[in-house]
Amino acid sequence: MGVEGIGARVVRKEDKRFITGKGRYVDDIKMVGMTHAHFIRSPHAHAKVKGIDSSAALKMPGVVAVLTGREIVDDKVGNLICGWAITSKDGSPMKMGAWPAMAPETVRFVGQAVAVVIAESKNLARDAAEAVVVNYEELPAVADVQAAIKSGAPQLHPEAPGNQVYDWVIGDEGATDAAFAKAANVVKLDVTNNRLAPNAMEPRAALADYDAAEEHFTLYTTSQNPHVARLVLSAFYNIAPEHKLRVIAPDVGGGFGSKIFIYPEEMVALWASKKVGRPVKWTGDRTEAFLTDAHGRDHVTHAEMAFDANNKITGLKVKTYANFGAYMSLFSSSVPTYLYATLLSGQYNIPAIHAEVIGVYTNTTPVDAYRGAGRPEASYLIERLMETAARQLKVDPAQLRRSNFITQFPHQTPVIMAYDTGDFNASLDAAMKAIDYAGFPARKAQAKAQGKLRGIGVSCYIEACGIAPSKAVGSLGAGVGLWESAEVRVNPVGTIEILTGSHSHGQGHETTFCQLVAERLGVPISQVSIVHGDTDKVQFGMGTYGSRSAAVGLTAILKAMEKMESKAKKIAAHALEASEADIVIENGEFKVTGTDKAIALPMVALAAYTAHNLPDGMEPGLKESAFYDPTNFTFPAGTYICELEVDPGTGKTSFVNFVAADDFGRLINPMIVEGQVHGGLVQGIGQALLEHAIYDANGQPVTASFMDYAMPRADDVPSFNLSHTTTLCPGNPLGIKGCGEAGAIGASAAVINAITDAIGKNNLEMPATPDRVWRTIHAA
């Protein structure tokens, strides 16, 4: 490892612009003649749109246009799509209602847009929106998933009778039933996985510009995957063919999944920019983010786990109701199915699993992938079950886990996934040592003497990341391939540009991706730049989500590097009159091994571009590209242990210690990996203690600002004690598993297991607010 190579804690190259206020986010961009959009959104959870009167608004100063849902439908802008097909157990395809970008007839959640005002300034657009009169006829609404499936519940879409999108199953029901029939013990648990609002700090924004002469659109947008946005806008929403549509995702202020999806606002901005013949900018405010960014989680689950007389798990049965909100968002269908139920084996040897997932429409904001996407729900369920089982079977929870760990790899679970490698004992050992697990009873007794209830909670998570290979996801219903692409350009002066289809919105790619180049070529990272986020520059890309940028995106860069290096070695060998096989690359030089003959990278690059003396038949230039599709998902795993105290008088929880031992395979930059874990842990802790996107029974959101929705603040969370164990991922040449989601996947169960241990009661739902904890302590 060099000082800037793989494994080095290199400070981030991108930081200077962010710490000096020079970041360039979508809302920072201005265009000549730019107009501003303000959406008129439904205040009702379910209503007919009987009419829209914009006559008064159109007379107001600075108003350019008022455009409605009827017009966007009449102009044949496509309805929003769901890109992952799921088949119900009866063989029928999932049942979906249409989702137009603005509602022409019916609104189905509070915040759904019915019209947009385009004006000379943001304030004028907002003023005019007040003057637009929308005549609604209210319809009965339903927000709760279990209420929505009852007979007589308000119906959202005629295409989906009973509000049911699908009833999907996985696993062997007969084998599972047989395991339960023979079980020595059965552990049962009901859990709710609370709905969350992603809340990237930068609200979503779009700036669209139509060039009538070229019939070409440019869209600046807050996207995690600009090429996917272009593809969907082009192929499904009929905005423009791909070569007439440039999508740029500049600096993006966090995503966490919520910026994967192509939202109505981007579609409307593009369409409106052509209609009004001027650039149109929309920047959401925080309440719009709460109302329209895809939410996360929202499951209600009953699960049962069967054990034999030796406390070995013999079977698992799960039934989950997943709340999709009012429409099926882009990847929503996959989240509670292939990203959830396929992880229900956890870290454990479970011979038989059967899971049923019922996807349900409600009059709420659509739900889709949020950091972890299905895997936090699976991990939370399994780890709550294991803790419940340990209490019921009266065994140590760590020991119960250990005695059921998978220890032989590869391991085929009964729910599709084949775990490639891991060492679950190693991460459990590391976490137990870090928290002094053995010393806990003494600490608990000491806390008790001070009137505090102390608890410890273990969570052993596993996730499937990379969200590839393409063939596998295609066979499961994905509408896209999930490879990644890259291009390496060595300039004639020897500096290097890496063009990647991954997108950085906080992950630090501009540093870590350079570290691979430094590792391979021995050049300083200052000689390397990373280009991403622009469909006119980068050949293609599937973007960043599913902890995939290093495992898939960086491997694509490696593949392109290998091609480039191979050509450069030929050029070097030719120049040095040596055999290509004898050329090694060190410290930015191509050397003939065992001699002092060498040629520096810039000279090789220059030779490639002058092309005066290249090997016979070689093309000039030094630029290579690659598409990389892995052979399997990756399987990051680890153990989190949380120790905390509960004040029985107030129900308030205080952290004592939180340790994380993760196995992410090879780490490129441990500093950045730790940062990813910290952030994920706090999102998991936020879910466990604070966050909840709440609707009343009529579908009115009651947590639509930071005044009402409890975001984790600095004083709500502890500092963390992190460590790493390593088994290299065999599925990609760098051995990387991915680290972006782990914290959010594993943390919430550790917290709830610790609180329930402290208070001695097993049933506690998230978020475990002081009020809820106090009531649980004092419940009869």
Added chain:
Amino acid sequence: MSTVKLTVNGKAVAVDVEDRTLLVQLLRDHLNLTGTHVGCDTSQCGACVVHMDGRAVKSCTMLAGQADGASITTIEGIAKGDELHPMQAAFRDNHGLQCGYCTPGMIMSAIDIVHRHGGQLDEATVRTELEGNICRCTGYHNIVKAVLDAAGRMKVSQAAE
């Protein structure tokens, strides 16, 4: 419309704005100082924090007119040329930022915290004081480290002056 006269990052400016214009709008839209961000509209997240006459304020929650006659410092105004402010350097060195959106407000709040507390900062104090700045990326771990680190650096640089 009114003319607001103020000093921004050491430069005297006079800006004609609608009376309802917020200070953050004046900075971003009229002066193109887009380092100051808007994250919530309800004075909760702190992405918009700037200094007014040396004190941290949330620029999304005051009218531009209220800053008439004041001296405003934004994230763009704290480095001395190429030399970063110790708080900026500490955020970089401690990986105290990821997406960078909350960072300008965090840094401006953090400088104010150190000024108010002098060298008497510990982790618990920093966490309590950062209550008005929300970060979704870092989990605060490295932000807290950065502020404590910068507190030491600022003391040293003050002593040197």
